Amino acid sequence: MNNLERVFGPDGLLSEHLAGFRPRPAQLAMALAVQHAIKTKSSLIAEAGTGTGKTFAYLIPAILSGKRVIVSTGTKNLQDQLFGKDLQVVRDALAVPFQAALLKGRSNYLCLYRLENTPTFRSSHNRQDIAAMESIKRWAKNTQSGDIAEVAEVTESSPLWPQVTSSVENCLGQECPNLAECHLVKARHKAQDAEILVVNHHLLWADWALKTDGFGELLPESEVIVVDEAHQFAETAAQFLGLSIGSRQLNELANDIVMEQLKDARDQPELASEAEKLENAVADLRLAFGVDGRRDAWNVVALEEDVAKQMERVKKQLTALSDLLKQASIRGKGLESCWKRTLELGSRLAEFLGNTSGNSVRWFETYKRSFTLNCTPLEISGEFAKFHHNSNAAWIFTSATLSVAQEFGHFSASLGLTGATAQSWESPFDYRNQSMLYVPVDMPEPSDRQYTAAVVKAAVPVLQASRGRAFMLFTSHQALQNAAALLPQEVDFPLFIQGSQPKAALLEAFKQAGNGVLLGTASFWEGVDVRGEALSCVIIDKLPFASPGDPVLSARLEAIKKQGHSPFNSYQLPAAVIALKQGAGRLIRSSDDRGVLMLCDPRLLSKPYGKVFLNSLPPMKRTRMLNRVEDFFRVGLEQTD
Numbered sequence: 001m002n003n004l005e006r007v008f009g010p011d012g013l014l015s016e017h018l019a020g021f022r023p024r025p026a027q028l029a030m031a032l033a034v035q036h037a038i039k040t041k042s043s044l045i046a047e048a049g050t051g052t053g054k055t056f057a058y059l060i061p062a063i064l065s066g067k068r069v070i071v072s073t074g075t076k077n078l079q080d081q082l083f084g085k086d087l088q089v090v091r092d093a094l095a096v097p098f099q100a101a102l103l104k105g106r107s108n109y110l111c112l113y114r115l116e117n118t119p120t121f122r123s124s125h126n127r128q129d130i131a132a133m134e135s136i137k138r139w140a141k142n143t144q145s146g147d148i149a150e151v152a153e154v155t156e157s158s159p160l161w162p163q164v165t166s167s168v169e170n171c172l173g174q175e176c177p178n179l180a181e182c183h184l185v186k187a188r189h190k191a192q193d194a195e196i197l198v199v200n201h202h203l204l205w206a207d208w209a210l211k212t213d214g215f216g217e218l219l220p221e222s223e224v225i226v227v228d229e230a231h232q233f234a235e236t237a238a239q240f241l242g243l244s245i246g247s248r249q250l251n252e253l254a255n256d257i258v259m260e261q262l263k264d265a266r267d268q269p270e271l272a273s274e275a276e277k278l279e280n281a282v283a284d285l286r287l288a289f290g291v292d293g294r295r296d297a298w299n300v301v302a303l304e305e306d307v308a309k310q311m312e313r314v315k316k317q318l319t320a321l322s323d324l325l326k327q328a329s330i331r332g333k334g335l336e337s338c339w340k341r342t343l344e345l346g347s348r349l350a351e352f353l354g355n356t357s358g359n360s361v362r363w364f365e366t367y368k369r370s371f372t373l374n375c376t377p378l379e380i381s382g383e384f385a386k387f388h389h390n391s392n393a394a395w396i397f398t399s400a401t402l403s404v405a406q407e408f409g410h411f412s413a414s415l416g417l418t419g420a421t422a423q424s425w426e427s428p429f430d431y432r433n434q435s436m437l438y439v440p441v442d443m444p445e446p447s448d449r450q451y452t453a454a455v456v457k458a459a460v461p462v463l464q465a466s467r468g469r470a471f472m473l474f475t476s477h478q479a480l481q482n483a484a485a486l487l488p489q490e491v492d493f494p495l496f497i498q499g500s501q502p503k504a505a506l507l508e509a510f511k512q513a514g515n516g517v518l519l520g521t522a523s524f525w526e527g528v529d530v531r532g533e534a535l536s537c538v539i540i541d542k543l544p545f546a547s548p549g550d551p552v553l554s555a556r557l558e559a560i561k562k563q564g565h566s567p568f569n570s571y572q573l574p575a576a577v578i579a580l581k582q583g584a585g586r587l588i589r590s591s592d593d594r595g596v597l598m599l600c601d602p603r604l605l606s607k608p609y610g611k612v613f614l615n616s617l618p619p620m621k622r623t624r625m626l627n628r629v630e631d632f633f634r635v636g637l638e639q640t641d
Contacts, residue, residue, distance in 0.1 A: 146183025
């Protein structure tokens, strides 16, 4: 059974048990490299092109090793697919017994205490909310896992979920009266016993942040750690190694104080009135930032009179609530928890306001009705070096996009990885015959005010040739909205605009239409899999350089400059190349797919760095002539007809 060729070969176990399985030399080669890294307890950076079958290439040698394994994915959707589908296929094929578990962050599990104590009807609830709450209550009676992903009729972004799930701040822990039935506790117990544990990057880093002298309390010590979608790993780290406090946490505290006061301290109505004052102060602080959504450095607004005034109100209200709750805390565990939360949030707010370290950047972001205050480290390589060392495990980092022009220096540097073996396996897809790269002529510079209009004008004949069936991917929401306003006058194909409905529903509607054009930004550049004729064209408006006005990026670039390096060459360019590779990767998802990748940005050919982008893309046929694009689609449609 340890002979991987018996698993991956033409007459191997996967071929016997998996319909449509095709042996791929790259998949076997990657599996052998993973096996070697596990045996030698070393680190492997494994870039595997789309279609290689990297999931099986790391799962099978990991399972056959007999060691305890953590697999960390980039998203919860991938986590669910890996646990619910891929592991089952491997289990059936190998006929090897192993215990697997799925573990998500606490906000993904129903909290029975909060469900019982949160009012079913609130003044803020509309009819849809009331119906959704009834669906949650019916589901709660029968669920075994408590995983909120089971409730398909209530979207993940519903404001109801924070009311019936717990957070680190509001969980009662060992004092909870529902501890014996707690879905999160049960999931963690299963995780402790599992040989194969599936988590996501957020949970892996959150756990490390809890306990930096080794693995945290949630994750068992493992001998193998696989990081799938590893190109997202460093960015996820910054969220958990920094500090964040927002209006949501403050308002949830106020709501919970009211809930616990009604339950255990009805003779202390001042608790509810002071909680309401906190909500008002938070709302006024949001307004002090301005009406429009913003993302900016903290020092831009820190000295503004109204911001400073409302911030002081929030601080004073937390102190007032802390004093009241200290006295009331003996009356119930919920009130005691609220008291501790006021202290913690007050401490974090003070830490944010007082942090002037040059190793991090303070910034804020506002939305329609909310805001967050953040303090983000400028680099995490030193922290990950400790994580890596203390784990004492073999590490496998894998993704379809880790290299820049066949070099892995950017990825290694982001994590401070030294001594890791880096290997790359090309996609088995025949890109030269399955695809074409089209760069239109006569495009203005991306800084031109009419650039998006020019993108739409250049895209229209391509969309006509492809008969719709396209993604148009944009680097900004503004460009997307501009294009969405122009396209209906130019094409008759059904349009699917990001934000008009939930992402999963939008994708499904696009697939069903068969001739649709989907307009999306960042979240559609990766993690989206549309196979077959429904997606035959991907149009990208600009090279995806991150906005230098972003406060975190701006501070990061300045730090790189102070170290004597080129911010553009060492950070901005590699990050943009990887983002472009992700976007381009939406086009060819199977050996039967055909399609055109249209890159509108003239800098691909006019700037020296354009070659870095081109050399990082799959080996497609290239053209600047529209008639060749039309011929490509004509041939494909004739073959289909």
